[in-house]
Amino acid sequence: LALLWHDRLLKAVRKRATRGDPQSVISAIDHFCRHNEWAMNVGDEKGSILDSVVSEVNPEKVLELGTYCGYSTVRIARLLPPGARLITLEFNVDYAAIARQVIAWAGLEDKIQLVEGASEDWIPRMKEHFGIETFDFVFLDHWKDRYLPDTKLMEDCGLLRKGTVLLADNVICPGVPDYLEYVRNSLSYKSCYFKSHLEYTKAEDGLEKSVFLG
Numbered sequence: 001l002a003l004l005w006h007d008r009l010l011k012a013v014r015k016r017a018t019r020g021d022p023q024s025v026i027s028a029i030d031h032f033c034r035h036n037e038w039a040m041n042v043g044d045e046k047g048s049i050l051d052s053v054v055s056e057v058n059p060e061k062v063l064e065l066g067t068y069c070g071y072s073t074v075r076i077a078r079l080l081p082p083g084a085r086l087i088t089l090e091f092n093v094d095y096a097a098i099a100r101q102v103i104a105w106a107g108l109e110d111k112i113q114l115v116e117g118a119s120e121d122w123i124p125r126m127k128e129h130f131g132i133e134t135f136d137f138v139f140l141d142h143w144k145d146r147y148l149p150d151t152k153l154m155e156d157c158g159l160l161r162k163g164t165v166l167l168a169d170n171v172i173c174p175g176v177p178d179y180l181e182y183v184r185n186s187l188s189y190k191s192c193y194f195k196s197h198l199e200y201t202k203a204e205d206g207l208e209k210s211v212f213l214g
């Protein structure tokens with residue numbers, strides 16, 4: 001069933017969106033998820049907050065944990081300056097296959113590297129495998145019980161620098177209480193909450209922006 005849903009999503013993107021136009025891909029996915037079938041994209045409301053944080057940071061090197069169908073990947077990549085790079089990790093091979101096609105339709109392949117696998121396996125290999133020293137911006141949107149351990153892992157691997165911005169989805173729904181407690185109480189982070197709603201619903205959710213202080 002999941003594969004059928006993905007085919008329907010891709011068909012909607014191909015039907016409604018213009019190839020090479022990221023904004024039309026974003027709108028097509030939002031329309032499909034609002035009117036046809038709900039999906040766990042960050043969505044248009046939280047997506048606007050994501051846009052404003054990405055524009056403010058204007059990052060050269062971005063890590064996204066949780067590609068899903070590529071919606072937030074396209075949202076972020078369309079705002080990046082020339083030469084900037086986005087590495088996005090996806091554990092589920094079916095999601096990754098869909099995301100590659102969504103990213104291609106948006107015409108953003110040159111800025112994006114989609115890697116299949118688990119964050120705990122790939123975070124320690126960012127330096128030697130991708131030549132990344134540190135990230136400027138990290139979007140956390142994967143398994144909610146991995147936000148905290150992976151943040152600590154990124155710290156330990158030296159992937160965060162003074163000023164690196166972490167933006168975490170779903171801090172209310174499904175919720176990431178251990179992560180929130182950590183970034184809000186740690187002296188190494190300056191954290192703030194952007195109240196919003198769970199994608200395409202009226203339920204409360206929000207994004208937590210945390211600046212690493214080094």
Ligand SMILES: O=C(NCCCCCn1ccc2cnccc21)c1cc(-c2ccc(F)cc2)cc(O)c1O
Binds near residue numbers: 040041118
């Ligand atoms: O579960 C969510 N996302 C994670 C999906 C799996 C990620 C797997 N994965 C990807 C990269 C990766 C790297 N390493 C390890 C694992 C990795 C999620 C759920 C909801 C939601 C669902 C039902 C409901 F009733 C309310 C809310 C809403 C969201 O916005 C979400 O993001």
Ligand SMILES: [Mg+2]
Binds near residue numbers: 040041042141169170
């Ligand atoms: Mg999410």
